[in-house]
Amino acid sequence: MKKKILFILLSVLSFMFSKAQDSTQKQIQSLQDEISMLKKPLKTHFMIRGFAQFGFDASDDNVNFNMTSFNPVLLWRQGDRFLFETELEMEYMTNQLSVNLGYANASYMITKGLIVKFGKILIPFGSFGEKLHPSWVNKCATMPLGIGHDGLVPMNDIGIEIKGGLQLGSSKLSYALYAVNGPTIKDGTVEPTEAGMLAFDNAIDNNKNKAIGGRIAFLPFQNSSLEIGLSGYYGKPGSSVSPFATDSMSVIRDLNYKTVTALLTAVDISYVKMISEIGGVIDIKGQYTMSEVSKASYINPTDTTRMPYSFNNSSVAYYAQLAYRPAMLENEILKNVELVGRYSVYNTPQSSLWYSNKSQITIGLNYWLTWRTVIKADYQMTTVDNGMSGMTSSSSMTGMSSMGATTSNMILLHLGIGF
Template sequence: MRIWPQQTDRSHSDIRDARSAPAVKAIGLAFAAFGLSQPLPALAQTQPSIADLERRVEALEAQVRQAAQAEQELQALKAELAEVKGRTAKAESDASQAQSTANQAQSDVTRVAAVNPAPPDDNSLIRFQLTGSVVADFSANDAPGSHSSFGEAKFLPIFLASYGDRLLFEGHMEVSSTSDGETDTSLEYAQLDFLVNKWLTVTAGKFLTPVGQFQQSLHTPWINKLPTRPVGFVEDGGDEPLSDIGVMVRGGFPVGSMKATYAAFVGNGPRMGDAGPVLEGFGGDDNSDKAFGGRVSIFPIPHLELGLSGMHARIKGLEAVSGTVSQADYALIGGDFAFTKGYWDIRGEYIHSRLDAIASALTPDDLLPTDIPRTTWNNWYVQAAYRLAGIFDNPIVAKIEPVVRYSQLRVNGFSDFQENEEKRWSVGLDYWFAPSLVAKIAYENSNFPEDPSVNSFHAQVAFGF
């Protein structure tokens, strides 16, 4: 039996195992010795230092202190909230009691008002405003015996009041100094305007007569381009009606693409004076015949107005010391135009009036009346003004406005009335400090039928407010 190979194989394995066991043990001992000879970094990192622990303790102590302080503040806020809630509840209780008292008082007032109703207080519907103008002027001329002088200082207040949206009041006074040092006060107009609708206004009282355009639209000093009025458009010896006392209706309405205006009136009418009819409002009528008249105008193109006026009245002769005076018809017709566009202002007006034959005193002291033949008056003017702002950009030159006007009055019939005839050229310069503040200078040359011509200089400052 052969067993040697097996024994040989076993012997090699044993020998290999025997040789390898001590080596393994030696290597393990060597590694263990090396590990013990080195520090333990992982273990060192997991263990906090004393300084870190002290810092953490201090942070926790700070948090504890803050928590204690917050607790104290919370308790204080809770106490304050409770106090506020108490006051609020008391205030609500007081308010409820006050509301109950007010409701009871209102109920009492309602019962009293139902038994004795009080008239409503409508004063809140009244509105008031004061406007007007102030005028100062100077004049000089070369007429024999005349002297240069500062003219009548004038204060022209206009009182405006309204009641709601329908009723308006306009009152215009003129307060001026006279040559003898006195003060003269006159009422230009005082009227009530009732606005019926946008096409109709009814006026009652003393109003500017709606005949022509100068008196009702241009006579105000700060609107008039020159310091003087045109010939014939004055208070004494003029041919344009100034004012009347009565009733007037006026308004405007469209005519296709154009606009039209109208005005009609009835009033006491003019009276006879020493230079012819006195065409201003009188507080009474010396005869039973009333004056009536009006004006219509149309705007055929924008900025151009064409107007037509008329008037009729009966005039009683001025009473003489003795003798009988008569009455006569007085009739008037006139036309006017105005073109106002941009810096241009061009306008003109013509009036023809006629007084039939009448027996009248020339002055209140006449012993007997005078037989005055039928007399006619023709007066007209044309005027042009241009603001230099349309040409120059200079802020001073742009406020200058040159003005030129020619006006004339002719009288045919009674020779005494012909004394008022005149032809006048007027040339002026206006300086507009503001839209309603103007300084004017003007030169005028006047020619009369029998007297020498007169050259005059005028200066004026007018302020409208």
């Protein structure tokens, strides 16, 4: 009897063990299936990256903590050829949160050397606006003069672009061609002192013309250390309708800007190389930009005669930047230190109401906490010469004022983060 009970117990136990083993095997198999599913290449992928900059500025007049910017970048990849990307520019200024759309576009790789993209694009004019503007990429806490909002250089616009990189023997060539809504010209009706200035941030075109442009860059060395870029941008910024069509004076009624043209050209250069003889990385960047807007007449609101005036609408902006990081040193602290110097200039048309001759020297010391996190300490001297601000008209010279040159100093301590 005892033997029978023992036999039954052993049978039940062995059955239970075998069941438990089966269950464990199934669980292991299930986990293995899940892992292999996760390892399987995804057809679609979404991620959020971006950059931010927080800072402390001390000028001659005030000392200020600020949240300079927070720019999330959303990337959505479908397959291996399609990408949607967008950047939101969030800034907290004058006690208000400002949110702008930096870019939002879809791109598709048609062939290995041809990408087509459409939407709101970063304009490939020069190298700074498209490639160097993120706070953890820009080696200084501020942008060079003439680049950025209200600058000489178009930063972004809505349109279509084709671009790519090609191998030329041991050299490389990159190209970008685009058609976008284009700039508008400030006619002085809203901001009279900015009459004749180009405005690039336009969601809706003011005419039927499209601005066209392109950039060709040549990388002659097989290590891609040197890049020389040439950029051009042409557009008609005026509306076909005169903003003064209802004015009582016929001389003013005749003013219109539909034939005005704007031509912008730029040369940019970049040289970045790890040089063992100097124990680190040397980084040279520069850009020279010229803007030529054809002559037109404007009204000065302070001129009681209301006689139109005109001026040669040519502007220039350029910068040169040198950075050195002793990345080959063994000392863990010194190898993350970077020295930066930048000189930039922005000259607007003489005889315009917005004439100024600005120059800026920036000397910086960066400390890299990680490859995408940097503490920037900059000392910046900006000289502004408004000179003889005024205008010429056919009958009078009014509104002239000698402002002279003023220099302001600023210390900036910023944290730039890429995430």
